[in-house]
Amino acid sequence: MSFFVTFPDGTRAEFERAAAASEALSGRVRPADLVACKIDGRVSDLARRIDSDCSLEPVLKGSAEALDVLRHSVSHVMAGVVLGMFPGGKTAIGPAIQTGFYYDFDLPRPLTEDDLAEIERRMAEVLRTSASFRREELAPAKAREMFRDQPFKIELIDDILKDDPKAAISIYTHDGFTDLCAGPHVASTSVIPAEGIKILSIAGAYWRGDERRQMLQRVYGTAFFSADDLKAHLDRLAEIERRDHRKLGKELDLFSIHQDLGPGLVLWHPAGAVIRREIERFWVDEHVRRGYETVYSPHIASERIYERSGHLEAYSDMMYAPMDIDGQKYRAKPMNCPGHITIFQNRRRSYRELPMRLAELGTVYRYERSGVLHGMLRVRGFTQDDAHIFCSRAQLRQEIYGVLDLFDAMMKVFGYSCKVYLATRPEKYIGTDEEWDFATGTLRKALEDRGSAFEVDEGGGVFYAPKIDLKMLDALGREWQGPTCQVDLNLPVRFDLNFVNAEGRDERAVMVHRTVLGSMERFVGGLIEHYAGAFPLWISPVQAVIVPVTKRQLAYAGEAASAMKAKGLRVKVDDRSEKVGFKIRELTIQKVPYVFVAGEREEKAGTLSVRTYHRGDEGAAPIGDCVSRLAAEVESKSLPQSS
RNA sequence: GCUGCAGUAGCUCAGCGGCAGAGCACUUCCUUGGUAAGGAAGAGGCCAUGGGUUCAAGCCCCAUCUGCAGCUCCA
Numbered sequence: 008m009s010f011f012v013t014f015p016d017g018t019r020a021e022f023e024r025a026a027a028a029s030e031a032l033s034g035r036v037r038p039a040d041l042v043a044c045k046i047d048g049r050v051s052d053l054a055r056r057i058d059s060d061c062s063l064e065p066v067l068k069g070s071a072e073a074l075d076v077l078r079h080s081v082s083h084v085m086a087g088v089v090l091g092m093f094p095g096g097k098t099a100i101g102p103a104i105q106t107g108f109y110y111d112f113d114l115p116r117p118l119t120e121d122d123l124a125e126i127e128r129r130m131a132e133v134l135r136t137s138a139s140f141r142r143e144e145l146a147p148a149k150a151r152e153m154f155r156d157q158p159f160k161i162e163l164i165d166d167i168l169k170d171d172p173k174a175a176i177s178i179y180t181h182d183g184f185t186d187l188c189a190g191p192h193v194a195s196t197s198v199i200p201a202e203g204i205k206i207l208s209i210a211g212a213y214w215r216g217d218e219r220r221q222m223l224q225r226v227y228g229t230a231f232f233s234a235d236d237l238k239a240h241l242d243r244l245a246e247i248e249r250r251d252h253r254k255l256g257k258e259l260d261l262f263s264i265h266q267d268l269g270p271g272l273v274l275w276h277p278a279g280a281v282i283r284r285e286i287e288r289f290w291v292d293e294h295v296r297r298g299y300e301t302v303y304s305p306h307i308a309s310e311r312i313y314e315r316s317g318h319l320e321a322y323s324d325m326m327y328a329p330m331d332i333d334g335q336k337y338r339a340k341p342m343n344c345p346g347h348i349t350i351f352q353n354r355r356r357s358y359r360e361l362p363m364r365l366a367e368l369g370t371v372y373r374y375e376r377s378g379v380l381h382g383m384l385r386v387r388g389f390t391q392d393d394a395h396i397f398c399s400r401a402q403l404r405q406e407i408y409g410v411l412d413l414f415d416a417m418m419k420v421f422g423y424s425c426k427v428y429l430a431t432r433p434e435k436y437i438g439t440d441e442e443w444d445f446a447t448g449t450l451r452k453a454l455e456d457r458g459s460a461f462e463v464d465e466g467g468g469v470f471y472a473p474k475i476d477l478k479m480l481d482a483l484g485r486e487w488q489g490p491t492c493q494v495d496l497n498l499p500v501r502f503d504l505n506f507v508n509a510e511g512r513d514e515r516a517v518m519v520h521r522t523v524l525g526s527m528e529r530f531v532g533g534l535i536e537h538y539a540g541a542f543p544l545w546i547s548p549v550q551a552v553i554v555p556v557t558k559r560q561l562a563y564a565g566e567a568a569s570a571m572k573a574k575g576l577r578v579k580v581d582d583r584s585e586k587v588g589f590k591i592r593e594l595t596i597q598k599v600p601y602v603f604v605a606g607e608r609e610e611k612a613g614t615l616s617v618r619t620y621h622r623g624d625e626g627a628a629p630i631g632d633c634v635s636r637l638a639a640e641v642e643s644k645s646l647p648q649s650s
Numbered sequence: 651g652c653u654g655c656a657g658u659a660g661c662u663c664a665g666c667g668g669c670a671g672a673g674c675a676c677u678u679c680c681u682u683g684g685u686a687a688g689g690a691a692g693a694g695g696c697c698a699u700g701g702g703u704u705c706a707a708g709c710c711c712c713a714u715c716u717g718c719a720g721c722u723c724c725a
Contacts, residue, residue, distance in 0.1 A: 109720095117654055210720030211653025218722045222653045225720065253718095257661075266698080266716050322725055342725075376651050377716090379723065469725065493725095557682040584682070592686030606684055616685075624685055 013062040025058035029194065036065045042073040042198060043191050050076065052142055052191040068232045078103035080140060080181075080192045081130075081199055081230040082110045085206070087184030088129040089114070089226070092122070098186065099159040099214060099223050106240070107229025111212055113159070118224055123206045126226070130204060137197035138182035142190055150176035153185070159214065160187045202234040205241065247483065252535035253382040259540055259548075259597065261531075262383060271380045271387030273528050278548035281577065282534070283527050285546045287368055289420070289644075290392055290524070297413055299366040299394055304346030306370060310336040312345040317501055325373045343369035344520060347395040348502050351516070356506040358514070362398035362406055368527065369393045383532030390527040396519040397504065400445065403517050407453035407475075407492065410521050414477055414490040417523050421534065422543075422646045423479040425489055427459050430467030430474045437471055438496035446494035447473040471497030472520070481537040488529075492521040538647060541598040541620055545641045550577045552599050553615070554590045556606030558582075563610045567603065567630050574638045595620065600647075603633060621647055 011019045012031050022031065028044040028051060043066040044051055050072050057063065066072045082101035085108075090096050093114045101110030145153065147168055154160035164187065167174050179188045181196060193199065205228060212225040231237045248254070256262045261279030264272065275283060291301060310329055313319040318341060319326070329336035340346070347365045356363070370390045379385050396406050418425050429451055432443045450473055454461045461475075468474055472493035479489035495518040498504070508514040524530035534542070544550055551571060555564040564580045571578040581590050587604060594602050604616035614627040628636070 119655090208719060209654065212721045213652075216722070218652065222721080224653075227720080264717095270716070318725075324723095325725075373724085376723065378651060378721080380717095385724080471725085554685085555682095556684055559682080584680095586681095586683050586688065587685060588683085589687055590685090595686055602685080604685065608684085618685060 010058065010060045012057060012060070015062075015064045022057070025056045027053065028055050028057055028063060029053035031057055031063055032065050036067060040065075040067045040069075042066050042068055042070075042193060043076045045072070050191055052140070053194045054142065055191075074231070075103040076191055076193055077199060077232065078108040078230045080196075081204055081228065082108040083140070083179065083181060083184065083186055083188070083192065084130050084133055084196060084199065085126060085226065085228060086110045086112075086186060087182055088126055088133060090184065091129065092125065095156075097157055097159055100163070101186075107207070107227060109212075109225050109227045111159075111214070111223040111225045113221065113223050118209045118226065123209065123226070127204070127206045130206075131201040133182050134196050134199050134201040134204075136182070137195050139195045140179050140181045140192040142177060142179055142192070144175035144177050147172070147174070147176060150178070150187070153178070154187060157187075163187060199230070200232060200234070203231040203237045205229050205237060243483070247485075247536075250483070250536040250539045251382075252384070252532040255535050255540040256382070256532075259535075261535065261548075264382070264386075269387070270377065271375060271385075273383055273386055273388070279531065281548040282531055282542065282546045286524070286531070287527070289545075290368070290417075291366075293413065293417065294364075294366045294394065297364075297409060298362075299364040302347065302350055302365050302367050304340070304343060304350075304367060304369060306340050306372075307337045308340055308345065310338050312349065313338060313341075315501060316345045316348075316498060318342065318345075325375070327372055327374055339372040340369070341371050341373050343367055343371065343391060343393040344395055344498060347393075348498060348504065348518075351395075351397050351504065352502060356397070356516075358399060358506055358508045361506060361516070362396055362402050364394060364396045366392075366394035383528040383535075386526075386528050389529065392522055392524040392527065392530075394521055396521070397506075397516045398519070399506070399508070399514060400517055403446075403449050403494070403519070404453050404456075406519060407450060408457065410492045410519065411453060411457055411459070411475070414492075414523060418477070418479065418489065420644050422537070423481065423487075423489065425477040425479055426486070427454065427461035428464040428467065428476045428478065429454060429461055430464040430469075430476055432473060433466045433468050433470060435470050436468075438500075442496045443473065446496060450475050450492075450494060469493060471495055479533075481533065482539070483536075487533050488525055490521070490523045490525075492519060494519055541600070541647055543644060543646050544600050544637065545644045547600050548577065549579055549597070549599050550641070551579075551601035551603060551637060552590075552594050553578065553580045553603045553605055554587060554594070555580070555582065556587055556604060558584070560605045560607065560610055564605045567605060567615055567633075570630055570634050571637065574634055576634070576637055576641070591618065601633075601637065 009021050009023050011021055013019050014035065028046060032041065032044060041053065044053055045064040045066060046055060046057065047061050050066060066076065079102060086098050086101055089112055090098065097113035099111035101108065150164050151161060154164065164176055167176065176187065177189055178185050179190055179192055207227045207229060210225050211222045214220040214223055229240060231240065259278060260276050262276055263274050265274065268274065310319060326341045327339045329338055350365060351363060368390050370388065372388045375385060375387050398406050431447055454475065472495045474491055474493040476491050477489035479487040481487060499516055499518050504516040504518060505513040506516050553564040553568050555561050561582055568578045568580050591602060598620055600620050602618040604618065609615055609627055612627065614629050615633050616627050617625040617633060619625060
């Protein structure tokens with residue numbers, strides 16, 4: 008009873024008797040690169056026995072699957088070590104994740120930083136021996152018996168058995184530590200390089216992610232096949248920290264958040280306000296150019312409007328408590344749509360007025376739980392770059408084109424590339440199937456017509472709307488929530504949004520919600536990290552500083568500054584009695600894009616020595632050239648060379 | 651909200667029961683210099699807040715507030 012194994016190159020080999028996957032692969036790959044295998048596409052142990060026809064593929068170092076197997080195995084090694092340090096400790100789960108792995112424990116005391124070092128030390132010890140990972144399959148009763156002191160494991164076993172009462176329970180043992188685990192694992196700890204491992208942090212995590220259940224201690228770590236890969240990862244973490252908008256925000260004096268003012272409420276300092284103002288100015292210009300009209304709506308509104316919109320019912324948890332005004336309940340505005348709808352509803356609308364595009368940089372207030380607040384990225388008061396388009400069904404597709412064009416244009420200016428998603432009907436939804444089909448179909452058609460590459464996020468829509476979501480990729484390749492465009496199937500009904508069509512009859516209006524930047528807070532916070540604080544010239548708080556070499560050039564520096572200011576540039580003269588080197592250092596730390604040195608030589612020649620943040624000393628140029636160079640760079644909104 | 655950790659000068663941090671500290675920033679003075687730190691002096695504090703323990707608390711204990719990491723959540 009022989010069988011055939013098919014390899015990725017298409018060759019087939021006949022086997023007379025059952026063999027371990029590693030044996031079947033021997034001679035086909037370098038043993039040192041072999042981490043695991045795929046049997047019929049499923050990642051498996053190398054020791055897994057093959058006894059029937061199948062396809063077999065090696066999983067080699069360098070592949071994502073190999074890294075997962077490695078990390079999962081390292082999490083077991085860590086768990087073994089932690090239990091060695093805390094006999095009687097309970098283990099929960101310990102999977103590989105995108106950036107490493109973690110393991111959740113219930114331990115007699117909280118872990119400390121020192122414990123992490125100790126864990127790492129003991130792991131290195133374990134890895135010095137070469138212990139094999141052994142898989143066994145147990146009958147349910149036996150598995151229960153084996154894990155009788157491990158309540159989390161028992162719960163997992165029960166769950167497995169709920170699906171299949173006769174399931175074999177697989178366990179893995181290495182170095183005397185046995186864990187309930189589906190696998191697969193590396194064949195032996197000798198595959199794991201101690202110098203590729205780092206235990207990173209401790210944090211709380213709910214058992215099974217359920218906030219009503221026990222809080223466990225989660226230990227995060229990461230693992231790579233080489234010290235170089237680990238270093239690259241740690242360097243990246245350091246770079247992320249270096250770019251942290253909270254840190255840069257403080258260093259560059261852009262914004263602050265104060266206990267006395269309240270958590271989640273941002274104060275924009277003058278420098279940060281320049282960035283925001285320039286972006287808002289650009290935003291308004293761009294919208295007006297594209298046929299939007301700007302509006303303003305108040306920060307508080309009678310509760311009645313939110314009753315009607317349904318927000319009060321669905322999202323009251325995120326709305327601030329009502330305030331009593333002349334016996335009426337008012338609420339801080341949590342979203343702009345009711346205001347815009349009210350403007351649309353103000354009188355009967357004719358089809359001739361459509362599409363009506365109402366845009367507002369509207370400030371809203373939402374209650375966010377204290378634990379989720381994060382610098383400018385997650386706050387309780389923020390300004391959305393919001394717009395609502397009221398149009399007819401016939402106009403919808405054209406409007407979506409316009410929105411997508413706007414998204415592209417604005418993302419390009421900031422240097423973000425985007426991934427596009429079409430989020431379709433979720434399980435819970437309102438509205439009719441016909442409406443959903445129309446709305447989703449129109450979005451899909453618009454994307455297809457433009458030839459944009461997009462993925463479908465099946466069921467990812469909101470309960471009242473399908474949407475197009477853009478995820479922005481920043482300079483570090485991280486994803487950020489980007490522009491979004493929703494076709495609302497709810498509010499037009501709730502508010503009975505109609506217009507008089509060409510036949511003189513009422514027709515239901517279609518409503519589109521869309522935002523490009525999201526919120527000024529989150530967007531600018533993200534931009535700080537995207538640019539690492541070195542902003543493109545057009546939004547730089549200070550665009551240029553003129554540094555006189557001695558006080559004899561103060562007047563000349565002033566003249567140069569005036570020439571720049573006349574062109575609307577944000578320029579300062581650094582007139583402090585410090586050396587040039589000192590000023591350059593400080594201005595560089597402040598990431599000023601242009602520093603112009605004005606000494607005796609420059610004054611005689613009517614020039615300035617140009618120094619840019621990204622390229623350093625560029626030599627002298629006439630004042631007029633400097634001015635026009637900066638003016639042109641502002642006008643074109645050029646991106647910094649380095650990002 | 652939950653678990654853990656933290657809160658000392660504007661910033662970054664040291665001090666861990668016994669006189670409140672450093673560097674940078676700030677002010678003044680000297681220095682007028684050529685592409686990432688010239689020198690000196692000075693000023694700056696209810697050690698997050700409220701209780702408690704102690705002869706004595708920045709330090710130990712409790713509570714609250716705020717921040718950080720993660721979890722959960724995010725129309």
